[in-house]
Amino acid sequence: MKKVFLILTLLAISVGCNKKIKAEALKQNTETVMACAKEGVTLQILGSGGPAAGNGRASTGYLVWADGKPLVMIDAGGGTYLRLQQAGAHMGDIAFLGISHLHPDHASELPALLWSDIFSNRSAPLNVSGPAGEGSDGLTGFLKAVNDMATPIDAFTRINAIEVIPQKDSVITVYKDDLMEITAIGVNHANKPTLAYKVTIQNKRIVFGADQTLDSPGFIEFTKGADLLVLHLAISEEAAEPFTNLHAKPLKVGTAAQQSGVQRLVLSHLMKLDSAHLRAKEFSLWDINSNLKLVKDNYQGAILLAEDLECIPL
Numbered sequence: 659m660k661k662v663f664l665i666l667t668l669l670a671i672s673v674g675c676n677k678k679i680k681a682e683a684l685k686q687n688t689e690t691v692m693a694c695a696k697e698g699v700t701l702q703i704l705g706s707g708g709p710a711a712g713n714g715r716a717s718t719g720y721l722v723w724a725d726g727k728p729l730v731m732i733d734a735g736g737g738t739y740l741r742l743q744q745a746g747a748h749m750g751d752i753a754f755l756g757i758s759h760l761h762p763d764h765a766s767e768l769p770a771l772l773w774s775d776i777f778s779n780r781s782a783p784l785n786v787s788g789p790a791g792e793g794s795d796g797l798t799g800f801l802k803a804v805n806d807m808a809t810p811i812d813a814f815t816r817i818n819a820i821e822v823i824p825q826k827d828s829v830i831t832v833y834k835d836d837l838m839e840i841t842a843i844g845v846n847h848a849n850k851p852t853l854a855y856k857v858t859i860q861n862k863r864i865v866f867g868a869d870q871t872l873d874s875p876g877f878i879e880f881t882k883g884a885d886l887l888v889l890h891l892a893i894s895e896e897a898a899e900p901f902t903n904l905h906a907k908p909l910k911v912g913t914a915a916q917q918s919g920v921q922r923l924v925l926s927h928l929m930k931l932d933s934a935h936l937r938a939k940e941f942s943l944w945d946i947n948s949n950l951k952l953v954k955d956n957y958q959g960a961i962l963l964a965e966d967l968e969c970i971p972l
């Protein structure tokens with residue numbers, strides 16, 4: 659009898675502890691605000707992962723702060739809706755949202771973000787850009803699907819949609835106002851229309867390389883003069899097709915960064931598959947130290963490995 663009582667007591671304590679742990683975790687989730695500096699320009703990582711779930715990373719997304727305002731968001735992969743709140747950012751303050759391409763790990767939170775923006779105190783339309791393409795490969799087709807999803811609410815009432823033809827040999831000015839300039843160039847990511855963006859604010863330039871194989875004709879020239887270059891390290895040197903049609907291997911990432919002349923490189927879109935997966939070794943986080951070494955073999959500048967919510971001042 660004493661034994662049964664002891665077991666029941668331990669069970670009760672354990673359930674109580676679990677409830678407390680869950681409540682604490684929830685509190686942390688809702689209250690964590692990773693605020694960046696209130697002055698100057700800062701890049702904040704919203705999502706440092708790719709399409710495979712795991713490793714605690716949201717899919718791809720970046721936020722550019724200027725003097726404490728989150729002015730520009732690039733990409734909106736799964737998880738960035740929550741990360742944006744954890745960053746202490748409000749949709750109503752974002753002036754420009756650029757989508758590199760319409761794969762789910764870069765665009766799946768777009769419906770949620772546009773839906774939430776209906777409730778923001780926005781004073782001017784949200785500028786949303788993305789590549790031109792067939793059907794949902796293009797921004798217009800994708801936004802039409804989002805709007806159909808939102809019926810009977812018109813989700814487009816405060817959006818200025820900017821569809822950009824992803825030309826690979828000439829730079830396009832996507833958006834410009836008193837605070838910022840956004841330019842773009844097309845890059846190779848299999849057959850998916852894809853844009854790399856350059857964000858210029860307060861004379862600081864950040865290039866977001868997007869998913870690509872780093873062999874499109876105009877990209878290196880596009881990166882020249884950047885203060886910060888964000889490249890995606892999704893795969894390892896052992897990777898094979900179809901992944902090599904979508905992403906560059908570490909040695910090539912290092913070569914491109916070196917050719918760009920950029921002093922600081924952020925590596926993001928880091929990927930880890932379940933270790934039992936037959937192709938797990940083809941992804942960057944399988945052995946990140948070896949992959950980083952390969953990037954460093956070809957690149958002499960500073961390398962930062964992206965982590966969700968990290969702030970990188972310029």
Ligand SMILES: [Zn+2]
Nearest residue numbers: 708709763869
């Ligand atoms: Zn991706």
